Amino acid sequence: xxxxxxxxxxxxxxxxxxxxxxxxxxxxxxxxxxxxxxxxxxxxxxxxxxxxxxxxxxxxxxxxxxxxxxxxxxxxxxxxxxxxxxxxxxxxxxxxxxxxxxxxxxxxxxxxxxxxxxxxxxxxxxxxxxxxxxxxxxxxxxxxxxxxxxxxxxxxxxxxxxxxxxxxxxxxxxxxxxxxxxxxxxxxxxxxxxxxxxxxxxxxxxxxxxxxxxxxxxxxxxxxxxxxxxxxxxxxxxxxxxxxxxxxxxxxxxxxxxxxxxxxxxxxxxxxxxxxxxxxxxxxxxxxxxxxxxxxxxxxxxxxxxxxxxxxxxxxxxxxxxxxxxxxxxxxxxxxxxxxxxxxxxxxxxxxxxxxxxxxxxxxxx
Numbered sequence: 001x002x003x004x005x006x007x008x009x010x011x012x013x014x015x016x017x018x019x020x021x022x023x024x025x026x027x028x029x030x031x032x033x034x035x036x037x038x039x040x041x042x043x044x045x046x047x048x049x050x051x052x053x054x055x056x057x058x059x060x061x062x063x064x065x066x067x068x069x070x071x072x073x074x075x076x077x078x079x080x081x082x083x084x085x086x087x088x089x090x091x092x093x094x095x096x097x098x099x100x101x102x103x104x105x106x107x108x109x110x111x112x113x114x115x116x117x118x119x120x121x122x123x124x125x126x127x128x129x130x131x132x133x134x135x136x137x138x139x140x141x142x143x144x145x146x147x148x149x150x151x152x153x154x155x156x157x158x159x160x161x162x163x164x165x166x167x168x169x170x171x172x173x174x175x176x177x178x179x180x181x182x183x184x185x186x187x188x189x190x191x192x193x194x195x196x197x198x199x200x201x202x203x204x205x206x207x208x209x210x211x212x213x214x215x216x217x218x219x220x221x222x223x224x225x226x227x228x229x230x231x232x233x234x235x236x237x238x239x240x241x242x243x244x245x246x247x248x249x250x251x252x253x254x255x256x257x258x259x260x261x262x263x264x265x266x267x268x269x270x271x272x273x274x275x276x277x278x279x280x281x282x283x284x285x286x287x288x289x290x291x292x293x294x295x296x297x298x299x300x301x302x303x304x305x306x307x308x309x310x311x312x313x314x315x316x317x318x319x320x321x322x323x324x325x326x327x328x329x330x331x332x333x334x335x336x337x338x339x340x341x342x343x344x345x346x347x348x349x350x351x352x353x354x355x356x357x358x359x360x361x362x363x364x365x366x
Contacts, residue, residue, distance in 0.1 A: 004073045006331045007033040010059055010091065011080035013042040015281035016105065016135075018049075019320035020080060025050045027324060027359075031331065036070055036077075038062075061087040067094040076101040078327050085111040092119055092130060099126035103326050105319060107137030109230045110184065113191035116341045117198060124340035131347055133234055134326040135319035139344055140294045140361075141231035141253065142238055143353055144309040146345040147363050149245055153301030157248035160299075161215055162235075163256035164227060166292035168314045207239035210252030215297075224254040238345035246300065256295070287313040295366070311361040318361060325355040 009024065011017035012035040024033060034055040037043050043056045059070045061081060071077060071094035081087050084106040095102040096119040106112060112132045123130050133139070145160050152158055209232045214224045232253040239245035282290075290313035298305045311318045326344060329335070333351040344352060353363055 003075055004032070005034050005055070006031045006074065007076050007078060007327050008036050008057060008070060008074040009033065009078045009080075010036040010070065011078075012046045013037050013039060014080055016316060016320060016323075017080035018046055019316055020078065020323050021046055021050060023320045023324040024327075025052055028328065031328065034074070061090055064090040064094065067091045068098070071095050071098040071100040074100060076103065076327055076331055078323060079104045080323070082106065082108075083111075084108050085114075089115065089118075095128050096123040096126060096130065099128050101129045101131070101330050103131045103134045103323060103330065105135040105137070105323060106132050107230045109233060110188045110191045112230065112233075112341075113188075113195040117191070117194050120341045127339045129330060129338055129347055130341040131326065131330070131344060132341070133230060134323050134344060136292070136314040136322070137229065138231040138234040139322045139326070139352075139356075140292065140309040140311075140314075142234045142343055142345050143349075143356070144294050144296050144307065144363070145235045145251060146238060146242075146349060147309070147353060148296040148298040148305060148307045149249075151305045151307065151365060152298050153303055154244065154246070156246055156301035157250075158246045158298065158300035159210070159250045159252075160235075161210070161252040161254065161297045162231075163224065163254050163295045163297075164292070165256050165295075166290075166314050168290045168292065202240050202243075205240070205243070205245075205247050205249075207236045207245060207249040207251075209233070209236055210250050215252060215254070222256055224256055227253050227255045229253070234343055235345075238343045241343065241346040242349075281316060282313075287317050290314065290317075292318070306366040307364065308366055309361065309363055321359050321361070322356065325359055326352060329355055 009017065009021055012021045021035060034057055035043050035047060036057040036059040038060040040056060047054050047056065057070060059066045067090050077091065077095055077100060079091055084104060085108050088111055092102060092115045115130065119130065141162055144162060148160050149158060232251055235251045239249040292314040293308055293310035296307045326348065329348045329352045335348055335351055338347050357363055
């Protein structure tokens with residue numbers, strides 16, 4: 001494509017955006033990339049901190065024309081500007097119109113469903129790949145389920161359950177996005193119904209989120225708690241798109257905790273610190289103490305496999321890594337021919353897993 005840039009990072013002045021910029025500065029190699037945002041002075045400060053002579057582009061969610069110009073200049077846009085339901089639509093629209101690939105960090109189901117309804121067909125026609133949830137929401141879960149399926153028999157009903165354990169910190173931006181989901185359950189249901197009405201389902205195949213009794217975590221003294229995040233929806237959409245998931249695929253998504261030793265904290269729990277001010281985030285020392293692991297139990301055709309995806313700080317360091325590698329994968333790697341709103345497993349699959357493993361995120365069979 002005859003465009004000035006391979007990647008433009010929009011939102012580099014935010015906390016996660018700055019970490020993503022730092023990751024690209026170290027790993028982008030010969031990629032032609034630039035920073036974009038509405039405050040040039042803040043962009044210059046980020047650029048100076050990186051020590052690179054990067055181009056700076058003006059882009060503002062309140063001025064759709066600037067986003068249109070941005071989409072025309074680059075092969076791919078990374079955006080960390082949320083809450084996405086408030087700020088994200090004009091950029092998705094611009095990318096869908098201009099055949100520009102797009103990746104974000106959203107964990108907002110309403111936003112993802114509405115963007116499918118409004119722009120999927122246009123993106124298919126232009127060739128744009130719109131890939132939401134390219135951070136901790138939902139790469140470990142989506143690619144973890146995909147990885148697990150590869151170790152189960154083909155062409156048989158499959159069931160996969162994912163059990164999350166983590167120690168991390170939520171930012172002000174993450175809290176703002178979560179509040180948007182919590183405060184508008186009716187809007188979330190309306191968007192999901194609207195998508196269901198128009199989204200085709202695979203013929204002769206079924207994929208669904210698990211319902212029914214809670215499974216055992218298989219942790220000593222552990223309990224499983226349903227985790228109502230966007231992740232199971234993403235996993236099921238990958239399963240509907242890819243025949244490798246078999247004729248009948250079911251996915252369950254749970255938080256795994258053990259009793260004792262401080263309840264939800266400690267080695268086998270989930271400890272989350274909330275920061276209320278958008279743009280705020282934990283120090284490098286705090287992030288170094290954070291971790292995540294997702295253990296998957298897969299069954300099908302009389303066989304069973306246990307796998308794990310694991311890494312460091314889920315909310316920031318590993319999220320910046322996942323987002324950066326997703327963008328580099330879409331720009332540089334030989335990938336399946338996809339367009340429209342697609343998942344990480346559908347669009348990148350094995351190529352992105354290989355990148356993440358090289359970057360230090362573990363994918364292994366237990």
